Structures are given as structure tokens and as C-alpha cells.
Amino acid sequence: MRSASLVRTGLTDEVVAQLTDYEASELPESWKAALALCDWLSGFEHSGKIPPEMYGRLGVHFNEQQILRLGALLASASGWHRMIEAFGIRPDHYQAGQSAPWAAAAG
Template identity: 85%
Template sequence: MRTGLTDEVIAQLVDYEASELPESWKAALALCDRLSGFEHRGIIPPELYERLSDHFNPQQILRLGALLASASGWHRMIEAFGIRPDHYRADRDAPWAAAAD
């Protein structure tokens, strides 16, 4: 929220491909899914690289990949150690829970 993301934007992340998010965001989110192993593993297919190239230059794609790899590794580490944010409460839904209903 501090960076300007609204509840409406966050809710669109559930099905970002069908959302009204900018195409560059959708391409970056598809890369995120790919790197996180969410949908697929292995080499980035040419179609995804081409899609990314429509919005980012090669250096930006590598930087995006490095940032996503760092964030994914950080997420896995905090999950493994059970670290939760100070404001975490088990009795509250995540902000995106309503969008999945």
C-alpha cells in the first residue's frame, strides 16, 4: 500500500491475465510464475521472452529475473523459519482472500 498499490490492483493479481493490469505487468507476473515454479519449470519459452521483450530491454529482463529470484528465495526462507510480519494475526484473512471468493 505504501507504494501506491490499491486493494483493487491487489485483487486483480488472482487472475492477472484476465485483469485490466498493464500488459508489461502481466508479462512480468508471467515471468514471476515461471521463476517461482508456480506453473512450469525449466527454460523460459521463446513466447514468454518475446512477450517480455515487448516491454523490457534485455538488461531489464535480467534485472527483473534477479529481483524475482531474490524475492522468491527470501520468501522460501521466511516460510521455512516460520517468520511472520509484526502485524500478522492468524484470525484475519489475507488482503486478497475476498477476491478469491
């Protein structure tokens, strides 16, 4: 995995590389719990109500308000990701003045 936008926020290439297999990584346990919630909410492997074990894992690192805020942020980001994929938008490669990716399809 490589993401210029993540690296621009201050994450190193080494940290970004660990996101692919975060459970086996050296990332902090709080990050692993948040990433597991991200996977759950994105529906890649799971769906339905968050199981008690996951909520308990999150509760070790975050209070209830933080868990809800994290969930809202992840839901928003997941929806944004799906939208940019659907329209072929590549923010890491965008250049000022570049036409929108859907302009060619519409025209």
C-alpha cells in the first residue's frame, strides 16, 4: 500500500506499509482497534452490529464518545472512498487544472 496523502499527513512509508496487515504489525494497539472498526464499518469482511468483543477492545483505548466519533468519521471516510472510486477520482494524482474524470464520460 502506498498513499501520498497519508505520507503528507506525517506518516512514514514504514507505518503506511504496516496498514496492510495491521493486526500483525507493530502499530499501537489503539490503532489496531480503530483499524478493526474501520474494516467492520467498511463491510469488507463483516456486517451487522458490532460484536461485544470489538466494542470491548475499543473500550480499552477509547471512551464511548470517542468510539462514536471514530465511527462517524470512519463512516464518512468510507462513503467518500466509495464515491471517489465510483467516479474514478484519484486525489493523490490530482493536478490543478486537470479536467474532472467524469467529463469525458459525459461528453
